[in-house]
Amino acid sequence: MDTLTYKTISANKETVHKEWILVDAENEILGRLSSKVAKMIRGKNKTNFTPHVDCGDNVIVINAEKIRLTGKKMDEKEYVRHTGFPGGQRFTSPKELLKKNPTAIIEKAVKGMLPKNRLGAVLFANLHVYTGAEHPHTAQQPKEIKLNSIK
Secondary structure (H helix, E strand, C coil), rough: CCCCCCCCCCCCCCCCCCCCEEECCCCCEEEHHHHHHHHHHHCCCCCCCCCCCCCCCCEEEEEECCEECCCHHHHCEEEEEECCCCCEEEEEEEEHHHHHHHHHHHHHHCCCCCCCCCHHHHHCEEEEEECCCCCCCCCHHCCCHHHCCCC
């Protein structure tokens, strides 16, 4: 065998090493937090990244109600949904959504950064967002990460 030929190693479900990561969203900017979380869920920060395999980590985000938005986005940004009935378009601002369901803001931002296919749906299940500092995943021994350490 020639030692100068290298084989590309493609990860699969059996060879992937998944970890649990804890991220604190307190005083973090929504877009920067969600892009880094989406990168960890996708596995793009790992050396064995394979585009068609779930090789990312399970990410726990705590303190979702303490997220920040820059500029006037808290009042002027709009989330659009449709009820399915004629004239059923509904608009919500982040301020209203933060009062009603604080975890939904981070979930919507991260979901929009994942692939829009079956793999994206599987990857989205690896995201766990909670209000407050408590979470039910202490048995998984999540490793706490500072977002500034991720590029």
